[in-house]
Amino acid sequence: MTYFIPQMIEETESADRWSMNEYQKRKLSRLQKETKIVDLIIGFRKKAEEEAEAKATVKELNQQLAALKEEVMTPEARIAALEAKIKAAGGAVEVAS
Numbered sequence: 306m307t308y309f310i311p312q313m314i315e316e317t318e319s320a321d322r323w324s325m326n327e328y329q330k331r332k333l334s335r336l337q338k339e340t341k342i343v344d345l346i347i348g349f350r351k352k353a354e355e356e357a358e359a360k361a362t363v364k365e366l367n368q369q370l371a372a373l374k375e376e377v378m379t380p381e382a383r384i385a386a387l388e389a390k391i392k393a394a395g396g397a398v399e400v401a402s
Contacts, residue, residue, distance in 0.1 A: 311340065
């Protein structure tokens with residue numbers, strides 16, 4: 306029969322604590338430690354997933370913000386922004402005549 310850790314703890318704890326032998330006490334202690342470890346792992350993974358979702362949301366919102374800013378820019382402002390990016394990259398601005 307396969308048991309889950311919480312069920313095994315419950316069964317072990319349901320026994321009279323004063324009549325438990327050393328093996329049963331060690332088993333109960335080990336099961337309680339395993340439960341704590343499993344809870345920590347689940348909590349860590351859940352927190353990591355939440356942080357990843359938050360980062361993805363922030364990235365998406367930043368992309369939307371950049372798109373909105375680009376939409377409201379005048380052509381002159383777009384040209385100035387592109388020239389600034391070229392200069393920041395170490396290039397020279399070429400003007401077509």
